[in-house]
Amino acid sequence: MNFSVLQFPASNCDQDAVHAIRRLGHHARLVWHKDNLPAGTDAVIVPGGFSYGDYLRCGAIARFSPVMQSVRQFADKGGWVLGICNGFQVLTEAGLLPGALVRNRDLQFHCEQVYLKTAAADTPFTRRIPADKPLRIPIAHGEGCYYADEATLAELRANGQVLWQYCDSEGNVTDQANPNGALHNIAGICNKGRNVAGLMPHPERACEALLGSEDGKWIFESLFEAGRERPAAGTP
Amino acid sequence: MSMTEPAITPDLVAKHNLTPEEYQHAVKILGRNPTYTELGIFSVMWSEHCSYKNTRPLLKTFPTRSPRILVGAGEENAGIIDIGHGLAVAFKIESHNHPSAVEPFQGATTGVGGIIRDIFTMGARPVCAANSLRFGELSSAEVRRLFSGVVQGIAHYGNCFGIPTVAGEVYFDRSYEGNPLVNAFCLGVLRHEQITRGAAHGVGNPVFYVGPATGRDGLAGAAFASQDLTEASAEQQRGAVQVGDPFMEKLVCEACLELLATGAVAGMQDMGAAGLTCSTCEMAARAGTGIEIELDKVPQRAPGMSSYEIMLSESQERMLVVVHKGREEEVKRIFDKWDLPWAEIGVITDTGHMVVRHGGRQVVNIPARKIADESPVYHREAVEPAYLQAVRAFRLDGVPDTVQPLEDLKRLLAWPSIASKNWVYRQYDHQVRAGTVVLPGSDAAVIRIKEDCLPVMSAELAARVESQTAPGQAFPEKYLALTVDCNGTYVYLDPYEGGKAAVTEACRNLACSGAIPLGATDNLNMANPHKPELFWQIRESVRGLAEACRAFDAPVTGGNCSLYNQNPNGPIDPTPTVAVVGLIEKPEHITTQWFKDEGDTIILLGEAVDLGDPLLGLGGSAWLQVVHGLKTGAPPRCDLEAARTLHTTLVGLIQSGLIKSAHDCSEGGLAVTLAECTMSRMEARGTPRFMGATVDLSEWPETRTSALLFGETQSRVVATCTSRDGCKVVERARLMGVPAQIIGKVGGERLTLKTRGSEFSASVDELHHPWWNSLAKHMNQPGE
Amino acid sequence: MKAKIIITPKKAVLDPQGKTVQNALAHMGYTAVTGVHIGKYVEIDLAPGTDRAAAEAALSEAGRKFLSNPVIEDFKLELE
Amino acid sequence: MKAKIIITPKKAVLDPQGKTVQNALAHMGYTAVTGVHIGKYVEIDLAPGTDRAAAEAALSEAGRKFLSNPVIEDFKLELE
Ligand SMILES: Nc1ncnc2c1ncn2[C@@H]1O[C@H](COP(=O)(O)OP(=O)(O)O)[C@@H](O)[C@H]1O
Numbered sequence A: 001m002n003f004s005v006l007q008f009p010a011s012n013c014d015q016d017a018v019h020a021i022r023r024l025g026h027h028a029r030l031v032w033h034k035d036n037l038p039a040g041t042d043a044v045i046v047p048g049g050f051s052y053g054d055y056l057r058c059g060a061i062a063r064f065s066p067v068m069q070s071v072r073q074f075a076d077k078g079g080w081v082l083g084i085c086n087g088f089q090v091l092t093e094a095g096l097l098p099g100a101l102v103r104n105r106d107l108q109f110h111c112e113q114v115y116l117k118t119a120a121a122d123t124p125f126t127r128r129i130p131a132d133k134p135l136r137i138p139i140a141h142g143e144g145c146y147y148a149d150e151a152t153l154a155e156l157r158a159n160g161q162v163l164w165q166y167c168d169s170e171g172n173v174t175d176q177a178n179p180n181g182a183l184h185n186i187a188g189i190c191n192k193g194r195n196v197a198g199l200m201p202h203p204e205r206a207c208e209a210l211l212g213s214e215d216g217k218w219i220f221e222s223l224f225e226a227g228r229e230r231p232a233a234g235t236p
Numbered sequence B: 001m002s003m004t005e006p007a008i009t010p011d012l013v014a015k016h017n018l019t020p021e022e023y024q025h026a027v028k029i030l031g032r033n034p035t036y037t038e039l040g041i042f043s044v045m046w047s048e049h050c051s052y053k054n055t056r057p058l059l060k061t062f063p064t065r066s067p068r069i070l071v072g073a074g075e076e077n078a079g080i081i082d083i084g085h086g087l088a089v090a091f092k093i094e095s096h097n098h099p100s101a102v103e104p105f106q107g108a109t110t111g112v113g114g115i116i117r118d119i120f121t122m123g124a125r126p127v128c129a130a131n132s133l134r135f136g137e138l139s140s141a142e143v144r145r146l147f148s149g150v151v152q153g154i155a156h157y158g159n160c161f162g163i164p165t166v167a168g169e170v171y172f173d174r175s176y177e178g179n180p181l182v183n184a185f186c187l188g189v190l191r192h193e194q195i196t197r198g199a200a201h202g203v204g205n206p207v208f209y210v211g212p213a214t215g216r217d218g219l220a221g222a223a224f225a226s227q228d229l230t231e232a233s234a235e236q237q238r239g240a241v242q243v244g245d246p247f248m249e250k251l252v253c254e255a256c257l258e259l260l261a262t263g264a265v266a267g268m269q270d271m272g273a274a275g276l277t278c279s280t281c282e283m284a285a286r287a288g289t290g291i292e293i294e295l296d297k298v299p300q301r302a303p304g305m306s307s308y309e310i311m312l313s314e315s316q317e318r319m320l321v322v323v324h325k326g327r328e329e330e331v332k333r334i335f336d337k338w339d340l341p342w343a344e345i346g347v348i349t350d351t352g353h354m355v356v357r358h359g360g361r362q363v364v365n366i367p368a369r370k371i372a373d374e375s376p377v378y379h380r381e382a383v384e385p386a387y388l389q390a391v392r393a394f395r396l397d398g399v400p401d402t403v404q405p406l407e408d409l410k411r412l413l414a415w416p417s418i419a420s421k422n423w424v425y426r427q428y429d430h431q432v433r434a435g436t437v438v439l440p441g442s443d444a445a446v447i448r449i450k451e452d453c454l455p456v457m458s459a460e461l462a463a464r465v466e467s468q469t470a471p472g473q474a475f476p477e478k479y480l481a482l483t484v485d486c487n488g489t490y491v492y493l494d495p496y497e498g499g500k501a502a503v504t505e506a507c508r509n510l511a512c513s514g515a516i517p518l519g520a521t522d523n524l525n526m527a528n529p530h531k532p533e534l535f536w537q538i539r540e541s542v543r544g545l546a547e548a549c550r551a552f553d554a555p556v557t558g559g560n561c562s563l564y565n566q567n568p569n570g571p572i573d574p575t576p577t578v579a580v581v582g583l584i585e586k587p588e589h590i591t592t593q594w595f596k597d598e599g600d601t602i603i604l605l606g607e608a609v610d611l612g613d614p615l616l617g618l619g620g621s622a623w624l625q626v627v628h629g630l631k632t633g634a635p636p637r638c639d640l641e642a643a644r645t646l647h648t649t650l651v652g653l654i655q656s657g658l659i660k661s662a663h664d665c666s667e668g669g670l671a672v673t674l675a676e677c678t679m680s681r682m683e684a685r686g687t688p689r690f691m692g693a694t695v696d697l698s699e700w701p702e703t704r705t706s707a708l709l710f711g712e713t714q715s716r717v718v719a720t721c722t723s724r725d726g727c728k729v730v731e732r733a734r735l736m737g738v739p740a741q742i743i744g745k746v747g748g749e750r751l752t753l754k755t756r757g758s759e760f761s762a763s764v765d766e767l768h769h770p771w772w773n774s775l776a777k778h779m780n781q782p783g784e
Numbered sequence C, D: 001m002k003a004k005i006i007i008t009p010k011k012a013v014l015d016p017q018g019k020t021v022q023n024a025l026a027h028m029g030y031t032a033v034t035g036v037h038i039g040k041y042v043e044i045d046l047a048p049g050t051d052r053a054a055a056e057a058a059l060s061e062a063g064r065k066f067l068s069n070p071v072i073e074d075f076k077l078e079l080e
């Protein structure tokens, strides 16, 4: 499968995403923010980092990059797009995902391992995740507190768009397990079409036993499996 | 630009921190009186910060050679060490103490930014950072403001730049009140062929400026760092506080590494302390060439800047690049790709002079090599400080032994200097770049060097590497361990022993992780060198550092001196911080400090108590400070030979696959070490993994319980192995000459500790709570 | 000409920063404070001779589309 | 009663955020923009009946000592 990993000025988890995907046996290439998505793209990763320094608001400037126009077209045609951390922020700013990510409730940056409960298995991002297995994956963000108004939250839940929630090691969704104050412990969501997803934790940092966890690979494996079943729909 | 420049008077010279003799020497070098701008240039170039005029004779005593050294100390912006397979590392530590006292957040950000630039200036890709911090006591609201500002500043810069901050240390002591220490370390990776020099080679080559426009930032910062810090100096500091822009730095770094791969670069240097002045002078001096620049071409942020201001500005994130003539287009293409401001500002000449023009006039004309190399050198007077007599005379007679060992242990665990630093490192992204194998929280951090850690290669180099690589051969991944250490209390109480102990502890931390030292970088945070008693502290601690670096084969590749650290109540404790980087042969040798499995055997390597020490390891100990309010007594002796034997033996045992965990004994002694072994493994947020233990020390000859539990006798490690291997490990250690003893067994949910005179047992949870949450608790205190 | 844009968090959105400042003020004895809201202030310098109406239209758009995020923020534009 | 405090980076101090937003606006075609400065906006609700002069004095002090960082920022207080 061919992944395009976007590269904004000061993206800094772009190489990590490429590394993880290649290690898992698939193709990944970096796409400069001034370019368009290359032909043959099967899925897009909007990686973590501090695009444009996260000045003004996280992801606010990146969403105006030329490459985001082509990502929007790609997503409109059903192409798979996964935003990680800053990438999630970019996707919400761009309106490809609902809601927003605001300052962590304790106003501090948090870099730590968390557990994630997978709340919806019927998406190309979650289908391979073993049932009832809390994923142990690191977070590293200062503005990861998910917010959406009541109506949006109700819709997210009605449509099963909440994909991951912060939980404890047993899979219980508790306030204690919530690192940033996200509403309903939301760590990641998808759009209505179920082809665009974003999450604050970093699965690409949890794909090797050497780094302490391999749980992140299930998210990529899900995409690989989806890719095997369906040739890329969104190729521009 | 302002046309009227002040006349050079003795008063003005003094304001520039130049002595009359230094000024006369400057006049001799020039053959005339300096212009105002030239006076400014001499002032910063001959400040301690840039010239090391008070410390150079001492720095010469450091060991700086080993077969692995590719670029040695003092040659360039950072030293470089070979790590095999054509790969190398560049690393260095640097202080930003005074700026952090004035503005903690920005002082820390610009400290981190500066050291990252020093590393990519060498052509290396920065891959990890560390820091060493000192503050006053957390009961003061002002100290808390400084502490949280500094930590946030480090986090902001490193996180945004995308470098994992993987290790560090923090101590709290009254001597640092008002004068915090902020030392930042950075390590980068490159291939041997990618080493870049900060030399202005090639007469006729154009000189490029890249990075944000120059403003009146941190004017004379280098000179400022070379004065006693007083309230007045903080207020008076001319110019604006420097603000760090990590976003800009990331772009500058990527663009420079990309540019280096084109082969268009003849030399490159960051504009650090003393900005344009230092970079132009040093580059010309290194190459033996001259350099001519035109200030009207320098991008400027503020209107009407004078030549003095432009030359001395310390605006951040700027680089000076000398380009091979004819290759200018490539430079422009790459800087434009990254949307970076740049300008061609000058040319390399054969005059040996640094010439600066502004507004059609020549404002500077100085022989570059002379100002860079003929800076004054002082052999300062050293006199042993009087306080040391009382320190050496101190005996334990008046100090009662511990009566409540468990209570004492809990107080020690909650003492901010010993307590877990998770409140700090949780704010740093320590995993970006997907290479951190051992996260902060064990003795040393371990990172994996993989292919994408390297800078972009030129086509030619890529082809060469490819031709030397067998088909299908994987990239030779490397594992590096690093740690930063210094117990300032020991150094205060005995600078020589304390200096040795700092290096020894760092090397012991590496050994516990399975690593062999490659080299060291040090930051001498010291007080005023003009005071003989304070200079004696500097001299003696350097003697200790140098001896220890020799003993462990850890050559010093560079470092930094920060003098004049003091607060209104007196000088800081002398704090020669040491960062040591080591190599771990194979991933299976990577070892962490926490106990692993039920039933494992616990072994103490090293002597439980140094019976030859009249203070039994309690001099300068955390226990004396916390329980008795005493900061005195000769610190534990540091026997380098014994330490070396311990380290090589431990690494040998690890390499044979016998050791499951290893943790060094430092502040708080054996009891704190054991407690940390049972509770320091963190699985995830709110999910520590406890592993209790039962330890019996009652075999030991009659001695103070406090010495056995909390004494800080040097060269000790608590290690575990399977119960099957216990005797083998003890035998092999003894055979190598390392005292070794089985002291207990891993298991259960409690830590039970028995000595001849005492016994206690506590649930690991009960110990973990005060240790883990202490800093957060202090920091959440409201208001005053 | 100068434009000033004030961006404030929507009332429904958690404003931990405002809350922290409020608590700190209370601790310092500023007891009359009943609420604190923290937002952003953006000052924009415009080239001399810029048309006022055009600037107003352009900056309202920038304020809505870019400088603020309507999911969480309100904004107010002033030209002077 | 309400107090409004505007905190802006000092003119001589680098404002990387403002500069980055300015560049972004230029890229988006807002060509008339010649400078952008980004600061903070703090709105403080005061209990009804609060004495104006006392509030002014108290909040000036808070603004100087606590809400702004006088080393790098200026602040302006308005009571309404
Ligand atoms: N300022 C800091 N930044 C990052 N990590 C830190 C910092 N301070 C302490 N740590 C980490 O916390 C752990 C314990 O530190 P310390 O008590 O100094 O260990 P030791 O006594 O073994 O040197 C180490 O892993 C260290 O790297």
Ligand SMILES: [Mg+2]
Pocket: B442, B443, B509, B663, B664, B666
């Ligand atoms: Mg240690």
